[in-house]
Amino acid sequence: MKKVRVRFAPSPTGGLHIGGVRTVLYNYLFAKNHGGDFILRIEDTDQNRYVKGAEEYIFDCLKWCGLEADESSLHGGEYGPYRQSERKEIYGEYGEQLVKDGFAYYAFDTAEELEKMRQDLKTEANPSPQYDHSIRRKMRNSLTLTMDETKKLLDAGIQHVIRIKMPENETVFLNDVIRGEIHFNTDTLDDKVLLKADGMPTYHLAVVVDDHLMEISHVFRGEEWLPSAPVHLLLWKYLGWEKHMPKWAHLPLILGPNGKLSKRDALKYGFPVFAMNWTDPKTGELIAGFREKGFLPEAFINFLALLGWNDGTEQEIFTKEELIKKFSIERVHSGGAKFDYEKAKWFNHEWIKRLTIDEFRLRIDKILADNNIAGIGKDYLDKVIALVKDRCILLTDFYDQSHFFFKSPAEYDLNAVKPKWSGGKKRFFDLFVEEMKATDPWESAFIEDGFKKLAMMQDMKPGELQLPFRIMLVGGKFGPPVFDIAAVLGKEQTIQRVHKAIVAFD
């Protein structure tokens, strides 16, 4: 059997959204599952849509996700170049060959003429007229012009495109791995442009030529490509490569609240749709990314993998290695899946809980730096992490959950303590300071023990004293068990905070 070679072919026009990442994931998992190669090809045939930094950004995203390509413009390979703009010369000859063989033709229509045709033919029943078999006889192309006229125009260097000549009333069968057999009648298809006036191929020509030249064995791409699939099938046939044609699978779309998930949804609903932050160089607009939101790449790909696929069991948490082992394209759903940010967060939480303290520490450098927390000893930091880790749903929750370990509370939630504050309670804490001074060893259980004994001696309920104690150390009604906090803070710091708070409470 032919070696498995799959590819992801993004056009570098902006951020990489999760639909794209999932397409990469499924390609990658399939390739690795079959011991094959994953190729990344940059589809930059549209010069007008070039966006600076987008290509590098895509590579960075894949690196962060742990889905790096075996071959690409960055990683090299035997089938390069991997950037279509650098393959420009390759496509022309195939276009000419198609014309010579009668499968395509030259078209000289200007943008204005095309626009006029669409306007003239536009009716309520047909709001978007196509350049198809029914009208190509009325346009300016090598089908309507004589050979001499055509040659004259070509020799004169008049701008022209090459269009595929859709056959009339034929049925094109597509055997999709996920959807089964799909058929199209060619009468409903239009004469797509194959080679543009600037000499660049359109996606349709480039994808077929490159997939052939790069010996791609399987094409897994988004469902939005389904309508143009028959054009690709026909080109494989017309170019004489039918027996080498890859297997096809069209992946279901990832939906937002209103249709295909888009970056507009990110702005509107406040959840990330890109893998990493992306700032549009033209508008300066920032679209949030999962990485910066505090997601673990392990959780991110785990979540994405399960959005449209499952292994048939009830397992939901998978490592990348497990996914590689268990993934099968046949088990991918045919229906679109709505993006659920809550579930994404649940996956992240599960992954954070599974992290060891060491692993967690290595992931929070940036969060500490962003919050000006520096010079913390490893032992102390690890104790904090041990208490706080499982309370973090996102990595970025770490600061909110732990800041009081690094900075004495700047203010107190007085509403939680003031109404019930009394002379008796003040006396208790004065005595408790003395008690703490004698507490040895300084451990959670001993601190708690001393606290409760003293409360009993004072004939007070320990429960009613715990909340004030918490506010003293933390500033508010949150955080891990209060005696654990005191233990980590240390005797001196705990006593200091109690002293300071007693004054503030009075």
Added chain:
RNA sequence: GGCCCGUUCGUCUAAGGGCUAGGACACCACCCUUUCACGGUGGUGAUACGAGUUCGAAUCUCGUACGGGCUACCA
């Protein structure tokens, strides 16, 4: 409008002719915890509709409805 794809709890999904239609997220209740989470237990909640095939249909077929995608010299 045309073409194509899709349709099981609110969401992601399991079940590919034979069960009380299973799990997870979210939600609710209780337990744990006299912070808040975690955790534990339980609960609400679905086969879009209509025909047909069959002893039997979530599962097969057809129709309808609804949702989505495409309809550029963009990918």
